[in-house]
C-alpha cells in the first residue's frame with residue numbers, strides 16, 4: 001500500500017522517469033523492473049500515438065518508396081513482463097503487417113545490457129520480415145552510425161523516448177532532420193524541465209536540449225503561468241527556425257493537476273505533418289467522447305476548431321503574392337490553427353471561388369501549387 005502511494009507520488013511529481021537515471025545501480029535495477037512489469041497509463045498513451053501514426057505512415061510510404069527506416073532511440077525491452085508489446089515490438093508488428101513488402105530497416109538502440117538481451121529476444125520473431133539492427137549503446141553515440149546507414153532519400157521515422165532530457169541534445173535531432181524525408185516523435189519531459197529550471201547546475205544541460213544559449217535562465221524567470229506554455233513552445237521554436245513543422249501534444253494524467261508530459265513531433269515533410277495532425281484530432285475526439293461518458297481523458301483538450309473565415313484570412317495574409325506547394329500551405333495553416341486537412345482544403349476552395357487563389361492540382365511527379373493574389 002505504502003509502495004503504491006510512493007509510486008503515485010513520484011508520478012505526480014513527474015519524478016518517475018528522470019530520477020531513475022540518478023539512482024544507485026542496484027536500486028535502479030529493481031525500480032526499472034517495476035517500470036516494465038505492466039504497461040503504465042503514460043506508456044499506453046505514448047504507444048497509442050505511435051501506433052496511430054505508424055499505420056498510415058508505412059501504408060503511404062510503401063506505395064511510393066522501396067525502402068523505409070524506423071529508429072527506436074531508447075528502445076527498452078520491447079515487451080513488458082505482462083507480455084504487452086512496447087514501442088520497438090509494437091512498431092515491428094505494424095511495419096511488418098502494413099509495410100506492403102518493401103524493405104524496412106528497424107534500428108533499436110538500448111544502453112543497458114540486461115534490457116538489451118530481452119529486446120533482442122522480443123524482436124527475434126520479426127527478423128524474417130524486417131531488417132533488424134539492435135544496438136547496445138547510448139543513443140548519442142549510436143546516432144551518427146544509424147544516420148549513415150539510412151541512405152539519403154529513404155523515409156525514416158525516429159521515436160525518441162528517453163528518461164528526462166540529459167541523453168538527447170537539440171543537435172542530435174537537427175542531424176536527423178537533415179536527412180531527407182525524416183520525422184521525429186520525442187517524449188518531452190515537461191515536469192523534469194520545470195524542476196530543472198530551479199536548479200542552476202543543470203541549466204547547461206537544458207540549454208543543450210533546447211539548442212539555445214541561456215534558455216534555462218530566461219525560462220526560469222518566467223511566471224508559473226507563462227512557463228506552462230513557454231517551456232514547450234521554446235523547444236518547438238528551435239525546430240521551426242530550421243524550417244520544420246512541429247506539433248506538441250499535451251498528455252495529462254488523472255492524478256496530476258498540470259501537464260504530465262508532451263509528445264513533440266517535428267518534420268520538414270508537410271504530408272507527414274498533415275497525417276499526424278489529422279490523427280491527433282481523431283484521437284482527441286475519441287478521448288473527448290470517452291470523457292463525456294465519464295472516462296477521464298489523458299489528453300489536453302484544446303479549443304474549438306478554427307472557422308473557415310479564420311483559415312481564409314490566415315492563408316491570404318501569410319502567402320499574399322506567393323506561389324507555394326499546396327501541402328505546405330495546408331500544413332502551415334494546421335500548425336497555427338486547430339483544424340483538419342479537409343477544413344483547410346475547403347477554405348482554399350472558397351478562396352479559389354472568390355478568385356483570391358489559383359490552385360493547380362498535383363500532376364504526375366509534380367506537387368500541387370497554390371498561387372495567392
Ligand SMILES: C[S@@+](CC[C@H](N)C(=O)[O-])C[C@H]1O[C@@H](n2cnc3c(N)ncnc32)[C@H](O)[C@@H]1O
Pocket residue numbers: 043046073074075076077078086087088109110111112115137138139140161162163167
Ligand atoms: C522510457 S524507457 C523506453 C521505453 C520504450 N521506448 C517504450 O515505449 O516501450 C527508456 C529506455 O532507454 C534506456 N536508456 C537510458 N539511457 C539511454 C541512453 N543514453 N541511450 C539509449 N538507451 C538508454 C533505458 O534503459 C530504458 O530502457
